[in-house]
Amino acid sequence: GENVEQHPSTLSVQEGDSAVIKCTYSDSASNYFPWYKQELGKRPQLIIDIRSNVGEKKDQRIAVTLNKTAKHFSLHITETQPEDSAVYFCAAINQGGKLIFGQGTELSVKP
Amino acid sequence: EAGVAQSPRYKIIEKRQSVAFWCNPISGHATLYWYQQILGQGPKLLIQFQNNGVVDDSQLPKDRFSAERLKGVDSTLKIQPAKLEDSAVYLCASSLQGSGYEQYFGPGTRLTVT
Numbered sequence: 001g002e003n004v005e006q007h008p009s010t011l012s013v014q015e016g017d018s019a020v021i022k023c024t025y026s027d028s029a030s031n032y033f034p035w036y037k038q039e040l041g042k043r044p045q046l047i048i049d050i051r052s053n054v055g056e057k058k059d060q061r062i063a064v065t066l067n068k069t070a071k072h073f074s075l076h077i078t079e080t081q082p083e084d085s086a087v088y089f090c091a092a093i094n095q096g097g098k099l100i101f102g103q104g105t106e107l108s109v110k111p
Numbered sequence: 112e113a114g115v116a117q118s119p120r121y122k123i124i125e126k127r128q129s130v131a132f133w134c135n136p137i138s139g140h141a142t143l144y145w146y147q148q149i150l151g152q153g154p155k156l157l158i159q160f161q162n163n164g165v166v167d168d169s170q171l172p173k174d175r176f177s178a179e180r181l182k183g184v185d186s187t188l189k190i191q192p193a194k195l196e197d198s199a200v201y202l203c204a205s206s207l208q209g210s211g212y213e214q215y216f217g218p219g220t221r222l223t224v225t
Contacts, residue, residue: 004153006153031211032211034213034214042218043202043216043217043218043219044154044202044216045216046213046214046215049213089153089154091153093211096167097159097166097167097209097211098156098159098167099144099156099214100156101153101154101155102153103152103153104151104152104153
């Protein structure tokens with residue numbers, strides 16, 4: 001069935017370093033790829049999304065890249081700050097219009 | 112703009128009991144979703160409504176879970192009877208149109224089944 005794999009499951013970086021989270025998807029018809037940030041005990045919040053007609057999108061310190069041929073997409077956070085610490089989820093919309101989430105990456109930014 | 116509202120925020124019940132969750136989406140959002148998020152995992156879609164019609168309920172355990180969205184606004188999700196493995200956070204989300212648009216999540220209901 002449809003699947004979204006996310007790696008790594010945990011990531012620890014020093015403040016100011018970059019963080020990269022990678023996801024792969026199985027449904028080649030997927031055309032929408034959002035990234036959500038979830039702080040402990042809080043609701044998931046959209047931080048950036050990309051559609052299949054573009055290969056890269058950037059918003060300040062956050063960027064997402066998409067490789068449709070390889071069916072993978074990545075989140076890049078530059079100049080990380082302690083407030084970036086959270087669980088990040090990638091997701092892909094399947095052919096039936098259902099959003100499939102990855103397993104999550106717990107990012108820890110150490111001051 | 113007001114966000115997605117959910118109640119209750121926390122619920123503790125014993126197995127085999129019943130429980131109901133309520134969701135009020137953002138005004139004007141046609142699509143409403145119920146997700147189950149087990150600790151340490153990503154949200155899993157249980158059911159998706161477009162106005163008051165069901166779009167996808169393929170992952171809903173229909174022998175014990177039911178959901179409705181009367182009048183195409185508020186929605187309720189019920190579990191009857193609950194099992195231990197139903198312990199999770201139940202998230203409601205809404206979007207302006209279908210799932211190819213930003214989904215706004217509510218604060219969730221944390222259910223503990225003992």
